[in-house]
Amino acid sequence: MAAIIEARGLRKQYGDLTAVDGIDFDVEEGEVFGILGPNGAGKTTTIRMITCVTPLTAGRLLVDGLDVNQDDRAIKSRLGIVPQDDNLDEDLSVRRNLEVYARYYDVTGELARQRIDEGLDLMQLGDKSGERIQALSGGMKRRLIVARALVNDPRMMVLDEPTTGLDPQARHLVWRKLRLLRERGVTIVLTTHYMDEAEQLCERLVVMDQGRILDGGRPRDLIAKYAGENVLQMHLMDDEQAMVRSLLAPALERGGRVEQIEDVLYGYDLTREDADGVEHAVADPYRVDFRRAHLEDVFLILTGRGLVE
Amino acid sequence: MANAKTAAPAPEPARRNGELPLLGVALPGRRTYRVWQRHRDVFFQLWRAELFPPILEPVIVFLAFGLGLGTYVELTGDQDYIEFLAPGVLVIFPMFAATFEALWGAYFRLERSGTYAAILATPARPEEIIAGDILWAATRMQISTILILVVMAVFTPSWGLIDSPLVILVLPLNLLAGLLFSSLAMAYTSRVRSISQLSYFFSLAVVPMFWISGGFFPLDDLPGWAQVLAWLTPVFHAIEINRGLVTGHPQWIDLVHLVIIIAAALPAFWFSLWAMRRRLVT
Numbered sequence: 386m387a388a389i390i391e392a393r394g395l396r397k398q399y400g401d402l403t404a405v406d407g408i409d410f411d412v413e414e415g416e417v418f419g420i421l422g423p424n425g426a427g428k429t430t431t432i433r434m435i436t437c438v439t440p441l442t443a444g445r446l447l448v449d450g451l452d453v454n455q456d457d458r459a460i461k462s463r464l465g466i467v468p469q470d471d472n473l474d475e476d477l478s479v480r481r482n483l484e485v486y487a488r489y490y491d492v493t494g495e496l497a498r499q500r501i502d503e504g505l506d507l508m509q510l511g512d513k514s515g516e517r518i519q520a521l522s523g524g525m526k527r528r529l530i531v532a533r534a535l536v537n538d539p540r541m542m543v544l545d546e547p548t549t550g551l552d553p554q555a556r557h558l559v560w561r562k563l564r565l566l567r568e569r570g571v572t573i574v575l576t577t578h579y580m581d582e583a584e585q586l587c588e589r590l591v592v593m594d595q596g597r598i599l600d601g602g603r604p605r606d607l608i609a610k611y612a613g614e615n616v617l618q619m620h621l622m623d624d625e626q627a628m629v630r631s632l633l634a635p636a637l638e639r640g641g642r643v644e645q646i647e648d649v650l651y652g653y654d655l656t657r658e659d660a661d662g663v664e665h666a667v668a669d670p671y672r673v674d675f676r677r678a679h680l681e682d683v684f685l686i687l688t689g690r691g692l693v694e
Numbered sequence: 695m696a697n698a699k700t701a702a703p704a705p706e707p708a709r710r711n712g713e714l715p716l717l718g719v720a721l722p723g724r725r726t727y728r729v730w731q732r733h734r735d736v737f738f739q740l741w742r743a744e745l746f747p748p749i750l751e752p753v754i755v756f757l758a759f760g761l762g763l764g765t766y767v768e769l770t771g772d773q774d775y776i777e778f779l780a781p782g783v784l785v786i787f788p789m790f791a792a793t794f795e796a797l798w799g800a801y802f803r804l805e806r807s808g809t810y811a812a813i814l815a816t817p818a819r820p821e822e823i824i825a826g827d828i829l830w831a832a833t834r835m836q837i838s839t840i841l842i843l844v845v846m847a848v849f850t851p852s853w854g855l856i857d858s859p860l861v862i863l864v865l866p867l868n869l870l871a872g873l874l875f876s877s878l879a880m881a882y883t884s885r886v887r888s889i890s891q892l893s894y895f896f897s898l899a900v901v902p903m904f905w906i907s908g909g910f911f912p913l914d915d916l917p918g919w920a921q922v923l924a925w926l927t928p929v930f931h932a933i934e935i936n937r938g939l940v941t942g943h944p945q946w947i948d949l950v951h952l953v954i955i956i957a958a959a960l961p962a963f964w965f966s967l968w969a970m971r972r973r974l975v976t
Contacts, residue, residue, distance in 0.1 A: 436815060439976065472806070
């Protein structure tokens with residue numbers, strides 16, 4: 386598979402602020418690629434450079450084989466963009482929104498009608514065609530923006546926090562639609578700070594913080610690398626801290642690790658027996674959970690400000 | 695890039711970023727029209743609300759001065775005050791419409807509704823978004839001009855407002871003047887950081903211009919410095935030309951006024967593209 390995005394030494398500087406600090410990554414054609422990171426990590430700036438909205442300060446960025454510094458218009462005509470904020474035309478109907486948008490891509494007449502019908506059906510908005518934007522729920526607006534991004538039949542969709550602010554049902558519906566697009570061969574690049582979203586959708590991802598890429602790869606590989614198989618999550622009382630830590634001391638000598646992030650103590654590479662020991666020792670066993678490691682653990686380990694022991 | 699999915703329409707051929715750069719801006723292309731179409735569509739969606747103010751304003755002014763207030767103003771010569779007023783009204787209220795659009799309208803699209811951001815994601819260039827907005831503001835000026843012409847035509851049997859069919863030439867004149875006013879307002883909007891700053895342009899530029907333009911009282915009675923100031927305001931030149939068109943007696947000096955408007959409109963348009971581009975592309 387060929388790379389549809391190639392970023393080398395990608396950098397963006399706003400005055401003294403370095404939003405993106407020389408990052409390298411590739412996105413393969415046809416995959417779902419995630420850019421994860423806390424707020425202010427540089428995700429949106431990276432997206433803005435890919436979509437040719439923001440010029441690079443330094444580095445090289447090829448999208449679909451074209452240089453963003455030279456072929457912005459050609460690149461934009463091949464991308465479908467779902468921005469972080471809803472920026473639909475509030476005064477126009479659902480259908481009219483898509484017609485107006487399609488015209489910017491010179492998609493008009495019968496072709497526009499066809500694409501708009503398809504897009505609305507695909508996003509389950511076929512019966513909302515004549516509605517005003519104000520009458521739509523948050524989830525419907527998001528789906529409409531996805532439908533809008535499809536009017537030019539893009540090779541790649543770029544989504545900036547596609548489900549922020551949606552309720553769980555609406556999020557699952559958006560995810561299902563994105564998987565459907567992926568099955569149709571559309572490459573998908575998305576940013577998120579929701580780990581469940583990344584686990585649900587992304588085949589590969591990078592974790593960013595403070596303008597840099599901390600690590601990247603397939604979610605399950607990253608989980609295995611940083612968090613191992615299981616995690617022991619402990620909400621401890623102050624007077625339990627010392628006791629639990631001494632209880633786990635032999636495990637830590639065997640290669641286990643614990644990490645305090647905010648008010649939660651996480652244990653990695655521990656055994657079921659270690660977990661049982663802690664569970665019996667604390668007053669309320671419900672505050673101790675021995676579970677499978679997931680992406681959130683990786684994220685906290687990579688970006689968390691806790692002390693690694 | 696071979697790809698069956700994008701067969702129709704053919705993918706846009708690769709073009710150079712900032713093609714034909716002219717002193718830091720790319721020349722706006724055909725997507726300027728796409729942006730203009732968007733504003734037109736929104737306007738017609740809301741036309742009931744949008745159409746009344748530009749009709750009511752001139753009706754109120756003409757009724758006020760035609761029915762009473764005008765008799766308190768005495769002009770040299772035998773012209774009624776309302777006749778003196780008409781050519782000015784035909785420029786000033788449309789100027790308000792254009793300026794309003796390029797200030798509040800553009801600011802709203804820039805900062806509140808995300809309209810500019812949405813269009814920036816498409817193949818439309820920043821210059822095309824700005825030029826489309828300026829063209830739309832000039833169109834608002836045309837709409838207002840047409841409505842006032844209709845109102846004037848209705849009042850002409852009573853007050854003799856229109857003396858010549860030449861008055862129709864006010865449309866191309868106001869289109870030029872509209873590009874100038876909207877470009878200036880748009881350039882100002884590009885520097886504005888909060889909505890309240892927009893009204894400064896109105897109270898410090900538009901309203902003083904309105905008083906000194908020779909539209910509401912003759913400049914001959916003003917001191918020399920005020921007449922010099924009037925020559926520096928774009929609206930004065932438009933009103934002077936328009937006075938000749940409405941009365942049917944254009945003067946040779948009107949050509950000078952026309953050249954001044956064109957000579958001011960071109961750099962103002964370029965400057966607004968440059969200034970707003972800096973705001974949009976960061």
